Amino acid sequence: MRAVWKTKPETGLELKEADVPTIRDDEVLVKVKATSICGTDRHIYNWDAWAQGRIGKNIPYIFGHEMAGEIVEIGKVVKGLAIGDHVSAETHISCSYCFQCKTGNEHICENVRILGVDTNGTFAEYVALPYRNAWKNDKQIPHWVATAQEPLGNAVHTVFDGEVAAKNVLITGDGPIGICAVALCKAAGAESVVMAGHNNLRLKMAREFGADHTLNSKNENIQKRVKEIYEKGADVFLEMSGSEEALNDGLALLRPGGRASILGVFKGNVTMDINRVVFGGFKVSGINGRKMFDTWYKAASFLRSGMVPLKKLVTHRFKLKDIEKGFAAVNRGEAVKVVLEP
Amino acid sequence: MRAVWKTKPETGLELKEADVPTIRDDEVLVKVKATSICGTDRHIYNWDAWAQGRIGKNIPYIFGHEMAGEIVEIGKVVKGLAIGDHVSAETHISCSYCFQCKTGNEHICENVRILGVDTNGTFAEYVALPYRNAWKNDKQIPHWVATAQEPLGNAVHTVFDGEVAAKNVLITGDGPIGICAVALCKAAGAESVVMAGHNNLRLKMAREFGADHTLNSKNENIQKRVKEIYEKGADVFLEMSGSEEALNDGLALLRPGGRASILGVFKGNVTMDINRVVFGGFKVSGINGRKMFDTWYKAASFLRSGMVPLKKLVTHRFKLKDIEKGFAAVNRGEAVKVVLEP
Amino acid sequence: MRAVWKTKPETGLELKEADVPTIRDDEVLVKVKATSICGTDRHIYNWDAWAQGRIGKNIPYIFGHEMAGEIVEIGKVVKGLAIGDHVSAETHISCSYCFQCKTGNEHICENVRILGVDTNGTFAEYVALPYRNAWKNDKQIPHWVATAQEPLGNAVHTVFDGEVAAKNVLITGDGPIGICAVALCKAAGAESVVMAGHNNLRLKMAREFGADHTLNSKNENIQKRVKEIYEKGADVFLEMSGSEEALNDGLALLRPGGRASILGVFKGNVTMDINRVVFGGFKVSGINGRKMFDTWYKAASFLRSGMVPLKKLVTHRFKLKDIEKGFAAVNRGEAVKVVLEP
Amino acid sequence: MRAVWKTKPETGLELKEADVPTIRDDEVLVKVKATSICGTDRHIYNWDAWAQGRIGKNIPYIFGHEMAGEIVEIGKVVKGLAIGDHVSAETHISCSYCFQCKTGNEHICENVRILGVDTNGTFAEYVALPYRNAWKNDKQIPHWVATAQEPLGNAVHTVFDGEVAAKNVLITGDGPIGICAVALCKAAGAESVVMAGHNNLRLKMAREFGADHTLNSKNENIQKRVKEIYEKGADVFLEMSGSEEALNDGLALLRPGGRASILGVFKGNVTMDINRVVFGGFKVSGINGRKMFDTWYKAASFLRSGMVPLKKLVTHRFKLKDIEKGFAAVNRGEAVKVVLEP
Secondary structure, three states, rough: OOEEEEEOOOOOOOEEEEEOOOOOOOOEEEEEEEOOOOHHHHHHHOOOOHEEEEEEEOOOEOOEEEEEEEEEEEEEOOOOOOOOOEEEEEOOOOOOOOOOOOOOOOOOOOOOOOOHHHHHHHHEEEEEEEHHHEEEEOOOOOOHOOOOOOHHHHHHHHOOOOOOOOEEEEOOOHHHHHHHHHHHHOOOOOOOOEEEOHHHHHHHHHHOOOOEEEEOOOOOOOHHHHHOOOOOEEEEEEEEOHHHHHHHHHHOOOOOEEEEEEEOOOOEEEEOHHHHHHOOOEEEEEEOOOOOOHHHHHHHHHHOOOOHHHHEEEEEEEHHHHHHHHHHHHHOOOOEEEEEEE | OEEEEEEEOOOOOOEOOOOOOOOOOOOEEEEEEEEEEHHHHHHHHHHOOHHHHHHHHOOHHHHHHHHEEEEEEOOOOOOOOOOOOOOEEOHHHHHOOOOOOOHOOOOHHHEEOOOOOOOOOOEEEEEEEEEHEEEEOOOOOOOHHHHHHHHHHHHHHHOOOOOOOEEEEEEEEEHHHHHHHHHHHHHHHOEEEEEEEHHHHHHHHHOOOOOOOOEEEOOOHHHHHHHHHHOEEEEEEEEOOHHHHHHHHHHHHHEEEEEEOOOOOOOEEEEEEEHHHHOOEEEEEEEEOOOOHHHHHHHHHHHHHHEEEEEEEEEEOOOOHHHHHHHHHHHOOOOOOEEEOO | EEEOOOOOOOOOOEEEEOOOOOOOEEEEEEEEEEEEHHHHHHHHHHHHHHHHHHHHOOOOOEEEEEEEEEEEEEEOOOOOOOOEEEEOOOEEEEOOOOHHHHOOHHHHHHOOEOOOOOOOOOOEOOOOOEEHHHHEEOOOOHHHHHHHHHHHHHHHHHHHHOOOOEEEEEEEEHHHHHHHHHHHHHHHOOOEEEEEEEOOHHHHHHHHHHOEEEEEEOOOOOOHHHHOOOOOEEOOOOOOOOOOOHHHHHHHEEEEOOOOEEOOOOOOOEEEEHEEEEOOOOOOEEEOOOOOHHHHHHHHHHHHHHHOOOHHHHHEEEEEHHHHHHHHHHHOOOOOEEEOOO | OEEEEOOOOOEEEEEEEEEOOOOOEEEEEEEEEEOOOOHHHHHHHHOOOOOOOHOOOOOOOOOOOOOEEEEEOOOOHHHHOOOEEEEEEEEOOOOOOOHHHHHHHHHHHOOOOOOOOOOOHHHHHHHEEEEEEEOOOOOOHHHHHHHHHHHHHHHHHHHHOOOOOOOOOEOOOOOOHHHHHHHHHHOOOOOEEEEEEOOOHHHHHHHHHOOOOOOOOOOOOOHHHHHHOOOOOOOEEOOOOOHHHHHHHHHHHHEEEEEEOOOOOOOOOEEEOOOHHHOOEEEEEEOOOOOOOHHHHHHHHHHHHOOHOOOOHHHEEEEEHHHHHHHHHHOOOOOOOOEEEE
């Protein structure tokens, strides 16, 4: 089958044939109909410090993890799935037996392996998935939209980490996750959503997804502007940028008793005013992946009801063999979500 | 009446007469029977940077805020209290009308004033209190013990910020609050409590309060030692020291999905590994004061049942006029809780 | 001043002059601009068994409790309010010192008195209110709309007793509270809302407020119909009718792990299948009044954002002196909310 | 192998040989070292109405479900377990793919099968278990104690359905679950525990497990007595008897805002004062099984720390072939927990 490999410890990728995977008794084989480029894939493509540390020992392997496809084969102990089902992949492959897995927190499994990072991924014609990681999609949803459910899921996990109805929300980070979060907050009754980012194309999309205000940190003073909008401070702060400055802005802008849910991944240690957290009685949560599978049920509901216009997120569609064009669009900051179809 | 004043912007205090306070319609007048020295008072006495910034504009005034006494006069609209009641003071004087006050979070009132910091305090023979701040004590409890309820309350607020039964707990900070937290964790079914501190006298008391292990950060590697004790990491981390190093130790030692409740006040910004919080899906809360008055009800219950031996915390008792001896004992690190009786 | 009295232990009311109330130091005097008829008032007017037992000893007195008006006088210890403020009344007058009042649950104060039931009420030109019970309204909202905030508040309390985003909701009871609940569920991201009632006028309004399906229990089998709509059962059941049959329908229709929030007041004991609750692991809550004041903040937010079209709820407006016309409309089942203006 | 069968639709059992089970790829084979008699087994033995309805179609089959043993064989996709591990059985065999299973609520799986009810059980020398249902025991715990973990688990699930530290608790039902609940409440910091039951032997054991007061409903007025003990009402009510009278007593005795967690299974519909729940703002939960596996982790912790003296619960130990003696002891009300060893 056609597949996209990371073969060398340097920028780039390689298009190369691979064997169709064989499955274990608790796995399904999925024919990939659409797969999409995530920030993680960009790290791998660009071979930055994170990729070198995390992936170095795995190459050569097939990367990619956002996906929608169709089940074509099923293992012996698989339950609740059938050949022909449309599925997407939950990318956290959990061990099933650690404390987190056995207490409803598989998303932070202590032995987790990530699809397309620790295992062969979805930039290919077929992928093998543990059956518990195959999420059955509604057949009404086109594959090229369903593949974008993973960032939607991250957004669902972050937004619904606490109450959002009737709240004033500040979101920092204008990537696909942040943009989905805007729509979710509004769909769930937030009174107001302010998004701070730095890419005008994406900020425009955030407004289309319902943001009441968008601010560009390149030319606006975020703290000053948000204080004008939310005189009493934000009730909820969703950090989705991984920027130390954004983190400190958000903590400075939160009202006493406010909630900060942090999904952004940071370059390293940050310097922050922890006394704000202490005196403010803040609730700060780290957000990793998607709750398995509460998050997916919620995401599916928002897709069915049409309250989140996920389709709009997809700015580019290419053939899988033209994946280099996709990375180019992403690297130029012109794309929100790039979908590849084998 | 006799009172202890902060009159000059320098180290020290002044013993001086003051008028007995007059009360408003929603206040009570309390005859102070016992008052005690808290870390805040030490800042004020020693006139450090915090005190200079926070108190500078208030002097001259009477300081002190931990207290037990008896009501001798009652305002016209006071409800639920009577002359002769034994009371202690909740030191957060809230405004009653801000968002926090109107939603069950008076302890983080946006207009809060602190007794003995922003108002005349309890190092005196009498003090005036808004009636909502007068907590009725059980008459079985001696005043010299009841005055130490405030740090117990801080500990209750922190410990019960989440589940503790059947958990492995790490506490950093061996002050009176940390020591009370040990007893509370054990009383509430924690499987194990490790305390890390730096004062052997206090660590010994922590063991008497039930700590399974105590570690002295002056001569032990906290991360290494706790990893030996809690192979899978701590379930719960209670930060009660205000030390950046302790904060980072605790975050490094928490298991995925763990809880960090931070009560310690830090010298300024801290540098920390925020990605630990994000990837670990940690729940981090800032803890300020005591929940008004859920915390006090719980503290009272633990006093009634005898599960927290608060009395032992009091290492020194002096006459109020000998308060300088108390500060000396505190400054030498020889005291846990110093009580003053007018 | 003009006022509406309950003077005799029989059906009806009496229009009669009264003295303008004098206020205590912790009260405000409000000039009533609009007041409205609630189910409780109807019990009092119709002098049913409940009214006889509850009100018998209070007559003669002025009834009514839903209100919007303007502050004209202020007591000495009142904080956060000013003459000229527009306010509505929280009708639960709490004691301020019982366990519930001191732990954020004033709405279930053990010494609660109800405005217009235990005290003189709002069917009058002026009313005296404890300042903590005067909720400041946005001046943009007309008084005749603001008076209807109380049922909106009951709905807010019930709907936000748990998660509602992405949920399938069943509401039983088509009164003003149920109708508001429909709009709130949809505003907060519920996937679907089914309302079961028995009054076609009100069910029509429920559809205007966003109900996906309305069912009339007079001519439809609720259990059969809801099972067709929610194949897996409802996630959330809001009981707002006080009907034993509705309660049992709802419990029969809830999925395992579902939430039932019960606001309806029942005629007496009910016979129910408690094993459904046990085996289903249901979460059942009783809902009384409005959270003070979390509920009011949320209601205000939904009014500001326009997500709940409260104005539409008001089907009739009369002069206070024509209050009998209002009760007639209510008793004939022709009205949703009747507003009276002095 | 030796096994205890239910072969006929009538009171009794049959001791008969059976084949050692063969396992699937996701199962383990366990050599049973100890198994114990639960109330469910008694229904099956006595062939009451419940057993006739629930089990009728399954006979002949092997019953029993409380167990401790050793793994002797392992399926191909099993993870986290090894031959020689000591295990007990979680008896809810969940489907793994329904909404509840995929959102952390396997204990209320909509396709659940119960070990020893819907499948061949543990009254035998060997039993086959899905690997996710095999809970690894600490090898320090004797098998004859570990088999009693299931009722301990039910108690853990019920007690920790809400806060218990510093609370006044009422438990109705003096079976093994109720008795375990007493010890758990005390271990977790409850201020006081009152148990109401009807068997003096068991009430005596409840006192040994830490009950502050025990009441025998055969000769004491529960409502009157508990009102004397808890003047303000109970904070927490744990219903573990399945008696309508006990349920109504408990609801009558709960304070406003109190918690009722109901584990008891009732004979049919009950008549209850639902308005108590509504006006009181009660939180009522149904409790089914054990949380998988949060409950088991907590139970294991309490066993390790020795805070629950589970061993004392075992009043009788017989050889499996003498199981009739065990049922006789249970039916005479002389036993708390009867353990059988193959």
